[in-house]
Structure formats: structure tokens, C-alpha cells
Amino acid sequence: MTLTERSSLPAHLDSMVWPRTAxxxxxxxxxxxxxxxxxxxxxxxxxxxxxxETDVRARCRAYAAAFGPDAVAYTAKALLSIDIARWIAAEGLGLYAGSAGEVRVAALAGFDMRRVVLYGSAKTPEDLEAAYAAGVGTVVVESLGEVTRLAATAPAGQRVLLRVLAGPEPAGGHDSRFGVRVAGGEAAAAVARIAAQPGLRLAGFDCSLGHQLNRFSLYEREIGRLSEFAAAMRRAHGVELEQLNLGGGHSVAYRPAELDLALDAFAARMRAVLRLEADRHGMPAPRLTVSPGRAIVxxxxxxxxxxxxxxxxxxxxxxxxxxxxxxxxxxxxxxxxxxxxxxxxxxxxxxxxxxxxxxxxxxxxxxxxxxxxxxxxxxxxxxxxxxxxxxxxxxxxxxxxxxxxxxxxxxxxxxxxxxxxxxxxxxxxxxxxxx
Ligand SMILES: Cc1ncc(COP(=O)(O)O)c(C=O)c1O
The missing domain is CATH 2.40.37.10 (Lyase, Ornithine Decarboxylase; Chain A, domain 1)
Known part of the structure; x- marks a missing residue:
């Protein structure tokens, strides 16, 4: 093996890769x-x-500055402890919790539970009971059957988002994603079913496009598809959506040559695309929100x-x-x-x-x-x-x-x-x- 002779000085600490205070x-x-x-x-x-801690808080602030103070929820599964939840809450972010355990940590950290969202393709009765007891603000509906289940168990007036799969199936033909599919009419059936439940309030749509993504076009296309579906649902059921959550998946650099998602440009571009799409369909633009995990921590x-x-x-x-x-x-x-x-x-x-x-x-x-x-x-x-x-x-x-x-x-x-x-x-x- 040939050794690459390099400087014996300490390695350069690339500021995109190492913590802000390293x-x-x-x-x-x-x-x-x-x-x-x-x-x-x-x-x-x-x-x-x-x-x-400084780095986590700085990332929270950068997200809140880019998207607006109420527009960012941290996806807890990336890293969670009670103190970390306290930092996130103190920086004004909401929290995407995927289990009774994550809901419990949010409550122990003194989170404003109205800013907590319970999501998950397979929420257990324990997850739902913990969320209801803690008063989580929003529950994400991720399958048609879940509408009936939530209607029967949730507190009256429970705010819900619907996880909509609007795009094509992933390449390779193996699709393990949960959510309701626009193709085939499942998503439209879910909207109708929620609208018929007086105990549930449909606030908007939610999606999750993957991990380590930095191409704006992926998100732009999804906004286009979801806006088109929202316009159709507005015509069919008179539902007025107040929120569109674009998920997370924002890329981070693990190596000096890799790219972070360009946050400010991304936020500005997504807002502009949503406004354009809403205008095109003659409807008010919903509030754009994001739920990054990895990019925060x-x-x-x-x-x-x-x-x-x-x-x-x-x-x-x-x-x-x-x-x-x-x-x-x-x-x-x-x-x-x-x-x-x-x-x-x-x-x-x-x-x-x-x-x-x-x-x-x-x-x-x-x-x-x-x-x-x-x-x-x-x-x-x-x-x-x-x-x-x-x-x-x-x-x-x-x-x-x-x-x-x-x-x-x-x-x-x-x-x-x-x-x-x-x-x-x-x-x-x-x-x-x-x-
Ligand atoms: C709605 C939503 N937002 C965000 C994420 C987290 O992704 P990441 O940590 O890559 O930002 C997920 C993860 O699956 C998710 O379902």
C-alpha cells in the first residue's frame, strides 16, 4: 500500500461537517x-x-427564520432526550412524535402539546391513548382505516393532517410507503370520510419524500401534485386546507465535498411555488410547514x-x-x-x-x-x-x-x-x- 504523505498538522475541521463550536x-x-x-x-x-447545544439551537433558529416561527416541527426520532426536547421547545419549534415514548418525552420537557404532532403508519392503541391524554395538537392519518379508528377514539374536534401519496410509485415496483394514494381514489375517499366525521377536523396534507434529499425539484413537483389534489377536494367537499407539511429529508454534509440543503433558497422557492400553484387553482395558499429531523441534529x-x-x-x-x-x-x-x-x-x-x-x-x-x-x-x-x-x-x-x-x-x-x-x-x- 502506498501511504499518502500528508501534513501531520491536525486535520482541517470543515465547518459544514463538524459542530459549529468545534x-x-x-x-x-x-x-x-x-x-x-x-x-x-x-x-x-x-x-x-x-x-x-449551540449547533442544535442555531439550526432550529435557521429553520424558524427561513420558514417562519410556527412552520417547523422537529422529527423526534432522529435524536431525543428530555433536555434536547427542551432546547427544541425553547427555540419555538414543534415536534413530530412517532410513539407514546416520544409523546411522553415531549410532555416531560414541558412542550406546548398543541405543537406536537403524532404520526406513524402503525400507531398502537398505546400511542393514541398517550397522545390524546397529553393533548397533542395534531394527528396524521396514514391509512383509510385509520379515519374510522380516530373518529371513534379521538377527543372531539381533533385536528388531523392526511398523509397523501400523490406521486408515482418508487422505481423498482416495491412500494412500502404508508399514506393514502391519490391514484385509484383512495385519498379522495379518505378526505370524504374525514369530512363526514364531525369529531375530526381536516387541517391539511402531509407527505414524506425520503432522506438526504437536496434537489428542490422533488419537493416542487410534490407541491404541484398536492395542490392539484387540494383543489379537487375543495371543489368536491368544500374543504379549505390551512396547512401543507412537506416533511423533512433535507440533506446534510457528512464529508467536506457533500452538500447541505440550501435552506433559505429552499424555503423561499417552496413558498413561491405553493403561492403560484394556489393562484393557478384559484384557492388560498395553505401554510407551508416542514418537519426535518436529521438536518436539525x-x-x-x-x-x-x-x-x-x-x-x-x-x-x-x-x-x-x-x-x-x-x-x-x-x-x-x-x-x-x-x-x-x-x-x-x-x-x-x-x-x-x-x-x-x-x-x-x-x-x-x-x-x-x-x-x-x-x-x-x-x-x-x-x-x-x-x-x-x-x-x-x-x-x-x-x-x-x-x-x-x-x-x-x-x-x-x-x-x-x-x-x-x-x-x-x-x-x-x-x-x-x-x-
Ligand atoms: C413527516 C416526516 N418528516 C420528517 C422525517 C424525517 O426525515 P429526516 O430525518 O431525513 O429529515 C420523516 C421520516 O421518515 C417523516 O415521516
């Missing part, structure tokens, strides 16, 4: 929120998730690992094994997402070269960063920081291999706080009744 400091340490990550690793153990998160072993393959490729892996970063193994990694906690004197950072789970898919650039003298005991782990990492962490899930810390203003403590072996075994 800075190199003395001795090769990396600071987030003014807190040295090496000290955090020493105190709290590794792996450890660190969230830059991904860049704010960093995971710190400790190197446990280093080896070379027969081809000479360098493998750096760390004390976490697919139990704390499942997206890398499952979705092939690509992150950036740096050495931290000591000055790097050696040149950089390629390395695959692999996990501890004895599985060929257990990749943390398959194509990192790390100093050639990386050795057991070193610390590595992986960027962009705020979304769908802590949230999807598992106990695979009976490995305890890492702590989730917040760093801001030179102080760190534990949001969710590290799991212990006893925590895991508490559920095993064979003890």
Missing part, C-alpha cells in the same frame, strides 16, 4: 462547546456521544471512540478497531453512510494515510468509517472523533453483542452535562429473568 486546542485536543473531548472521554468512558453530534487494536490486511490495508461500532452507528452498516474521523488527544507527528475504522462486533459489516485518513502512528489507546453522528446514532443504538449503549452528553459554554447516562451491564441484564 475547535482544535492545545495538545491536539478537540473542543466542542468549549469542552475538551479527551477529558470527557476520560471522565465518561468511550464510546461517548457529545452534542453541541446531525452535524451537532460527535462520537468519541478509543482505539483498541490496529492491524493490516494481507493487501496491506490498515484496520483500526475501536470500542464501539454497529451498536452505536448502525447507519454506517445498514445505509452505507460515510462520516469523517480525526485523531484527538495528542499531537500527531506522523503523516496521514488511509485507514478503515472498524467496530468491535466481529462482523464484516461493522464499519465505523471505511475510508478515514489518519496519522500512520495511530495505536491502541488513541482517541478518535467521528463527525456528523447527531442523527440516527444515539436514537438507533442497540445492545448488539450485549454491549452497553454510550452516554449522551451536551456541551455548551465550557461545560458538559450528561443528558442520558451510559448504560451498565446491570441495566441490560435487569430484563433477563434467568438471572
Amino acid at each position: 475547535r482544535w486546542s492545545e495538545g491536539g485536543d478537540l473542543r466542542v462547546g468549549g469542552v475538551g473531548l479527551a477529558a470527557l472521554a476520560a471522565e465518561h468512558g468511550t464510546p461517548v456521544f457529545v452534542v453541541d 446531525a452535524r451537532a453530534g460527535v462520537t468519541v471512540y478509543r482505539v483498541v487494536a490496529v492491524t493490516r490486511t494481507q493487501r496491506g490495508d490498515r484496520l483500526v478497531a475501536v470500542d464501539g461500532g454497529m451498536s452505536d452507528c448502525p447507519a454506517t452498516a445498514l445505509c452505507g453512510s460515510r462520516h469523517s474521523a480525526v485523531l484527538l488527544g495528542r499531537d500527531a507527528h506522523a503523516a496521514s494515510g488511509p485507514a478503515a475504522v472498524v467496530g468491535r462486533h466481529n462482523d464484516a459489516d461493522d464499519m465505523v468509517v471505511p475510508d478515514a485518513e489518519l496519522p500512520t502512528d495511530v495505536h491502541p489507546g488513541d482517541l478518535l472523533a467521528v463527525a456528523g453522528t447527531g442523527a440516527y446514532h444515539h436514537a438507533r443504538a442497540t445492545n448488539f453483542h450485549l454491549v452497553a449503549r454510550p452516554a449522551l452528553l451536551a456541551a455548551a459554554g465550557g461545560r458538559a452535562r450528561v443528558l442520558v447516562r451510559r448504560e451498565s451491564l446491570d441495566d441490560m441484564l435487569a430484563r433477563d429473568l434467568g438471572r
Whole structure:
């Protein structure tokens, strides 16, 4: 293998990829929120998730500024703790909750429950009961059968959005999406059924177009289709829609060359398209809302690992094994997402070269960063920081291999706080009744 001789200076921290407050400091340490990550690793153990509170709040503010203060709800499944829900609420965002658990966290955080939306293709009776008891403002209807179910159980006057699938089936012919389809008349039947229920109030439509999207045209086309359907429903049932939720799926940069969704331009363009479509159909434009998850929290998160072993393959490729892996970063193994990694906690004197950072789970898919650039003298005991782990990492962490899930810390203003403590072996075994 040829080593790429590169500077032994600390790696450049690209501001699109690393948290807003990330800075190199003395001795090769990396600071987030003014807190040295090496000290955090020493105190709290590794792996450890660190969230830059300033970054999360700044993203919330950027979204509220782009779309309007009442037009943004954070999709909780990307990352949630009670304190994180408090930040989101304090920044004026609403919350898309997909389970009784997420509704409970919103309530514990003191969320204005009128700003909470319960969504989900398979809401259980427990999810619905929790939502009704907490007084969630809106419930998203995602199948025709759900209309009857909500009519029978929801508090009188429950505000609902209808998840409408207006576009063509995904390429490949396999369509696992929930929502009511415009093609074939299912969506029109759902509108008629809701309109006939005095206990339900149809406020608008909702959609979800995918993940890591940055092409405006995808969203523009959906606004066109949904506006056309809204106009038809206005003519047929006299329903006047007040809201159109365009979902989330906004892309974030995990690597320096990748693109964030251009937020301000996106918001302005979507508003303009909606206004044009509404004018074209001679109806008032509904309020445009969005429900991003990843784009609010991904860049704010960093995971710190400790190197446990280093080896070379027969081809000479360098493998750096760390004390976490697919139990704390499942997206890398499952979705092939690509992150950036740096050495931290000591000055790097050696040149950089390629390395695959692999996990501890004895599985060929257990990749943390398959194509990192790390100093050639990386050795057991070193610390590595992986960027962009705020979304769908802590949230999807598992106990695979009976490995305890890492702590989730917040760093801001030179102080760190534990949001969710590290799991212990006893925590895991508490559920095993064979003890
Ligand atoms: C309505 C809605 N908004 C947003 C999202 C989250 O997507 P992302 O985290 O990519 O923004 C989802 C996820 O499936 C969703 O159903």
C-alpha cells in the first residue's frame, strides 16, 4: 500500500461537517462547546456521544427564520432526550412524535402539546391513548382505516393532517410507503370520510419524500401534485386546507465535498411555488410547514471512540478497531453512510494515510468509517472523533453483542452535562429473568 504523505498538522475541521463550536486546542485536543473531548472521554468512558447545544439551537433558529416561527416541527426520532426536547421547545419549534415514548418525552420537557404532532403508519392503541391524554395538537392519518379508528377514539374536534401519496410509485415496483394514494381514489375517499366525521377536523396534507434529499425539484413537483389534489377536494367537499407539511429529508454534509440543503433558497422557492400553484387553482395558499429531523441534529453530534487494536490486511490495508461500532452507528452498516474521523488527544507527528475504522462486533459489516485518513502512528489507546453522528446514532443504538449503549452528553459554554447516562451491564441484564 502506498501511504499518502500528508501534513501531520491536525486535520482541517470543515465547518459544514463538524459542530459549529468545534475547535482544535492545545495538545491536539478537540473542543466542542468549549469542552475538551479527551477529558470527557476520560471522565465518561468511550464510546461517548457529545452534542453541541449551540449547533442544535442555531439550526432550529435557521429553520424558524427561513420558514417562519410556527412552520417547523422537529422529527423526534432522529435524536431525543428530555433536555434536547427542551432546547427544541425553547427555540419555538414543534415536534413530530412517532410513539407514546416520544409523546411522553415531549410532555416531560414541558412542550406546548398543541405543537406536537403524532404520526406513524402503525400507531398502537398505546400511542393514541398517550397522545390524546397529553393533548397533542395534531394527528396524521396514514391509512383509510385509520379515519374510522380516530373518529371513534379521538377527543372531539381533533385536528388531523392526511398523509397523501400523490406521486408515482418508487422505481423498482416495491412500494412500502404508508399514506393514502391519490391514484385509484383512495385519498379522495379518505378526505370524504374525514369530512363526514364531525369529531375530526381536516387541517391539511402531509407527505414524506425520503432522506438526504437536496434537489428542490422533488419537493416542487410534490407541491404541484398536492395542490392539484387540494383543489379537487375543495371543489368536491368544500374543504379549505390551512396547512401543507412537506416533511423533512433535507440533506446534510457528512464529508467536506457533500452538500447541505440550501435552506433559505429552499424555503423561499417552496413558498413561491405553493403561492403560484394556489393562484393557478384559484384557492388560498395553505401554510407551508416542514418537519426535518436529521438536518436539525446531525452535524451537532460527535462520537468519541478509543482505539483498541490496529492491524493490516494481507493487501496491506490498515484496520483500526475501536470500542464501539454497529451498536452505536448502525447507519454506517445498514445505509452505507460515510462520516469523517480525526485523531484527538495528542499531537500527531506522523503523516496521514488511509485507514478503515472498524467496530468491535466481529462482523464484516461493522464499519465505523471505511475510508478515514489518519496519522500512520495511530495505536491502541488513541482517541478518535467521528463527525456528523447527531442523527440516527444515539436514537438507533442497540445492545448488539450485549454491549452497553454510550452516554449522551451536551456541551455548551465550557461545560458538559450528561443528558442520558451510559448504560451498565446491570441495566441490560435487569430484563433477563434467568438471572
Ligand atoms: C413527516 C416526516 N418528516 C420528517 C422525517 C424525517 O426525515 P429526516 O430525518 O431525513 O429529515 C420523516 C421520516 O421518515 C417523516 O415521516
